[in-house]
Amino acid sequence: MTRSLPILIGIFVVMALSNAVVPVLPDFAEGSAMQGAVYAAYFFGVFVMVLPAGMASDRIGRVPLIHAGLLLTLASGVLILLYPFGLPLLVFRGIEGLGAGLAFSAALAWANSHPSAWISGYVMAAQNLGLVAGLLATGWLAVATGNHLAGIALFTALTVPALAMSVTIRESKHEGFMEADLLTIVRDYFRLFVAAAILIGMTGAIAAIYPGYTGGDPSLLALQLATINIATVATVLIAPRISLRPVPTIQISSVLMVGAVLSSYFTPYALPVIGGLAGVIIAATLAFLAETRIQQGAMAGLFNTATYAGFTFLAAFAGLVAGMFSFLSAFILLAGMAGMMVLAVSGCWCRYHG
Numbered sequence: 001m002t003r004s005l006p007i008l009i010g011i012f013v014v015m016a017l018s019n020a021v022v023p024v025l026p027d028f029a030e031g032s033a034m035q036g037a038v039y040a041a042y043f044f045g046v047f048v049m050v051l052p053a054g055m056a057s058d059r060i061g062r063v064p065l066i067h068a069g070l071l072l073t074l075a076s077g078v079l080i081l082l083y084p085f086g087l088p089l090l091v092f093r094g095i096e097g098l099g100a101g102l103a104f105s106a107a108l109a110w111a112n113s114h115p116s117a118w119i120s121g122y123v124m125a126a127q128n129l130g131l132v133a134g135l136l137a138t139g140w141l142a143v144a145t146g147n148h149l150a151g152i153a154l155f156t157a158l159t160v161p162a163l164a165m166s167v168t169i170r171e172s173k174h175e176g177f178m179e180a181d182l183l184t185i186v187r188d189y190f191r192l193f194v195a196a197a198i199l200i201g202m203t204g205a206i207a208a209i210y211p212g213y214t215g216g217d218p219s220l221l222a223l224q225l226a227t228i229n230i231a232t233v234a235t236v237l238i239a240p241r242i243s244l245r246p247v248p249t250i251q252i253s254s255v256l257m258v259g260a261v262l263s264s265y266f267t268p269y270a271l272p273v274i275g276g277l278a279g280v281i282i283a284a285t286l287a288f289l290a291e292t293r294i295q296q297g298a299m300a301g302l303f304n305t306a307t308y309a310g311f312t313f314l315a316a317f318a319g320l321v322a323g324m325f326s327f328l329s330a331f332i333l334l335a336g337m338a339g340m341m342v343l344a345v346s347g348c349w350c351r352y353h354g
Contacts, residue, residue: 003170004111004114004119004122004123005165006162006165006166006168006169007066007107007110007111007123007126007166007169008122008123008125008126009126009161009162009165010066010069010070010103010107010162010163010165010166011103011104011107011123011126011127011130012126012127012129012130012133012162013070013073013130013155013158013159013162014069014070014073014099014100014103014104014130014159014162015100015104015126015127015128015129015130015131015134016130016131016133016134016137016155016158017073017077017096017134017152017155017156017159018042018096018097018100018130018131018134019130019131019133019134019135019138020134020137020138020151020152020154020155021038021039021042021093021138021152022039022134022135022138023135023138023139023142023151023222024138024139024142024148024151025038025039027142027148028084028085028089028148029085029089037090038089038090038093040312041090041091041093041094041097042093042094042096042097042100043097043308043311043312044094044097045093045094045095045096045097045098045099045100045101046097046098046100046101046104046304046308047097047101047305047308047309047312048098048101049097049098049100049101049102049105050101050104050105050300050301050304050305050308051105051301051302051304051305052301053065053069053101053102053104053105053106053301054105054106054108054109054297054298054299054300054301054302054304055182055297055298055301056297057105057106057109057110057297057300057301058109058179058295058296058297058298059297061171062106062107062109062110062171062297063106063110063166063169063170063171065102065103065105065106066102066103066106066107066110066166066169067163067166067167068099068102068103069099069100069101069102069103069104069106070099070103070159070162070163070166071099071163072095072096072098072099072102073096073099073100073103073159074156074159074160074163075095075099076092076093076095076096076099077096077152077155077156077159078156079092079095080092080093080096080152080156081149081152081153081156084149084152101304104127104304105297105300105301105304106297107123108120108123108124108286108296108300108303108304109296109297109299109300109301110169110171111123112286112289112290112296112299112300113177113290113296118237118240118241120236120240120283120286120290121236121237121238121239121240121283122237124232124233124236124279124282124283124286125232125233125236125237128229128230128232128233128236128279129229129233131229132226132229132230132233134151134155135222135225135226136222136223136226137151137154137155138150138151138152138154139151139222141154177293177294177295177296178293178294178295179294179295180294180295180298182298182302185294185298185299185302186302189292189302191344191345191347192285192288192345193302193303193305193306194306194341194344195250195254195281195285195341195344195345196281196285196303196306196307196310197306197307197309197310197314198310198314198337198338198340198341198344199250199253199254199257199277199278199281199310199338199341200278200281200282200285200306200307200310200311201307201309201310201311201312201313201314201315202257202261202274202278202310202314202334202337202338203228203229203232203274203275203278203311204310204311204312204314204315205310205314205315205317205318205334206228206261206264206271206274206318206334207225207228207315208315208316208318208319209315209318209319209322209327209330209331210224210225210264210271211225212319212322212327213265213322213327214268224268224271225271227268227271227272227275228271228272228274228275228278229275230272230275231271231272231273231274231275231276231279232275232276232278232279232282233279234276234279235275235276235277235278235279235280235283236279236280236282236283239279239280239283239284240283240286240287244284246284246285246287246288246291247284247288247345247346249280249281249284250281250284250285250341250345251341251342251345251346253277253280253281253284254281254338254339254341254342254345255339255342256273256277257274257277257278257281257335257338257339258335258336258338258339259335260273260274260277261274261331261334261335261338262331262332262335264331265327265328265331285303286303289303314334314337318330318333318334321333
């Protein structure tokens with residue numbers, strides 16, 4: 001745990017800064033279109049970077065990419081504070097996403113190459129804790145200070161000690177992991193990555209349509225949606241310590257996800273269940289990827305690409321269905337897609353045992 005602490009702090013700060021614009025989006029841009037662009041610019045940067053970063057980490061090492069990611073995060077935070085409007089804001093949010101993609105893919109590859117399986121759980125927990133902290137702290141600071149940039153300033157400042165601590169990170173040993181062609185990996189594990197995109201992206205899809213469906217108070221909605229990430233933190237820390245086979249675990253979680261998604265139409269108490277199941281699926285998928293004994297940079301890059309694709313496109317699709325038909329239709333469709341993943345992963349097995 002001590003050895004991984006600088007990485008965990010770095011990921012926490014990166015994710016907190018990325019989410020610090022969410023509670024105050026109306027202060028950054030007028031109109032839903034521009035606000036959506038400010039929000040999506042970050043995810044676009046992450047999406048295009050996570051796979052190249054993962055593959056590069058297998059060749060040049062994880063640590064240089066973690067340093068580069070933190071430097072880009074610091075630079076983007078400063079630039080957003082200086083130019084918090086218009087096209088420059090979109091560009092700097094994109095740069096922020098590139099930095100996050102570098103740091104997160106390299107950190108996850110570092111963790112998943114570690115002999116202790118729960119290290120990956122720590123990284124995913126740091127990611128989700130950072131998202132919650134960015135959401136809640138920025139909202140509170142905006143009210144307390146009357147300045148929508150207060151949260152950005154706080155987490156930009158915290159990037160400095162995180163970057164300083166990162167000099168103590170040492171490369172994880174990943175002997176025994178073999179190289180494999182990227183197209184071969186995609187061919188052999190395509191269904192597993194699709195399941196990751198759908199089942200983990202489910203949290204983003206529910207979060208995207210839930211506020212419009214309920215029309216509740218924003219502060220209450222923030223707390224309700226935060227329970228998704230908090231539950232994910234709990235299960236990604238617990239699940240790796242339990243000896244569960246990855247594929248059956250994903251299948252059982254998929255079945256339970258169907259009920260949780262449908263229940264969330266009726267009660268917000270189902271939201272943490274969705275987050276908790278997503279955490280179990282994350283842990284099971286990362287365990288499966290580690291068992292392949294393929295270099296984990298490429299595997300982490302593909303995993304992150306799949307999950308961020310799920311966050312982006314599944315949320316947009318759910319919103320489209322809700323707008324064209326009804327919110328009930330969107331919830332039913334999402335539940336059906338979760339159920340289909342039981343069959344999608346049924347034939348998945350590790351082809352490259354070391």
